[in-house]
Amino acid sequence: MLTYFNQAHVLHAAPYEYFRGDKVVAFEKPERADWVASRLRERGHVIHSPDVDALQVMGQVHSERYLRFLFTAWQQWTALAPGNAELAPFPSVWPVRTLRDDLEPDNFTAKLGLYSMDNGAPILAGTWQAVKGGADATHAAALAVAHCKAPSAFALTRPPGHHAGADFMGGYCFVNNAAVAAQTLLNEGAQRVAILDVDYHHGNGTQSIFYERSDVLFVSIHGDPLTEYPFYLGHVEETGQGEGAGFNVNLPLPAGASVEDWFAALDHALARISAYAPDALVVSLGLDTFAGDPISKFALQPDDFSILGRRLAKTERSSVFVFEGGYACVHLASNTVNVLEGFELTLL
Ligand SMILES: [Zn+2]
Secondary structure, eight states, rough: OOOEGGGGGGOOSSSSSSTEEEEOOSSOOOOHHHHHHHHHHTTTTTTOOOOSSSSHHHHOOOOOOHHHHHHHHHHHHHHHOOGGGSSSSOOOOOOTSOOOOOOOSHHHHHHHHHSSSSSSSOOTHHHHHHHHHHHHHHHHHHHHHTTTTOOOOEEEHHHHHHHHOBBBTTTTTTSSHHHHHHHHHHHHHHHHHEEEESSSOOHHHHHHHTTTSSSSSEEEEEEETTTTTTOOOOOOTTOGGGTTTOOOOEEEOTOOOOOOHHHHHHHHHHHHHHHHHOSSEEEEOOOOTTTOOOOOOOOOOHHHHHHHHHHHHHHHHHHEEEEEOOHHHHHHHHHHHHHHHHHHHHHH
């Protein structure tokens, strides 16, 4: 599949994260994307570097003050103390209920909390370059599909994006690449775009960005937020609001759900997408539904990812695949390529 690879992704490599109360080696690491790139090359897929600038589209799906903060955050942090260059700032205070989030404080720690949903997206020296490169790769993939260079394209980038909202980062995510893809397709002439999020975790950022819009249908299959991250969004009754009423579909499944139940949810999702009749499809391609994933609890096997690709191809929509989560070292690359090849081979 035509792939746009964000080589700048290596500039964002979190030294550690907090998991179940412990400080552990980060699951979201540069090797993830490099493994997939190697596998794609081995299999003869064409890989390009993005040569476009997504900044204008990023501004359509993210707030200006958030992007300004992200762009200057490392500079602000290192200006505070000489030793800060050796540290990654993790947020530690948040404007939860009763506190104000309309004013941007002067204090760096306060700003960091204002623009974060959790402590899962530490900022590093190269974070901006990495996430900007990811948005550029996604923009390039969407432009290629919009201009009929290919019926489908893959944006291979990290850190992932689907937890990032219009004005916040979190859950490893900074810029919402799926939203960048959808907005690019709309800018290039699509009337309606569907986003299908198959990551184990609900795409809360993507849902919130498009919640009041009818030109983007968001459909997500994910672990039940009552027990699974991101916990505070992703329930069935969240169906959209205002202009967007009826254009948000959540299909949560209990942790430990069977493969059969997962594919039944996929059938439901694809039927809803078909009824919407979008001009193009964006797939938030998380691979953490794999049985061997270290932080998730679904049970898909390697062959199931090929089946997923084949089912997606049957929608007969121009499609942009955006790399999201997936943390099983050995199988991540082959599972990813199984989806993409299952899709492409069905189209032939
Ligand atoms: Zn995930």
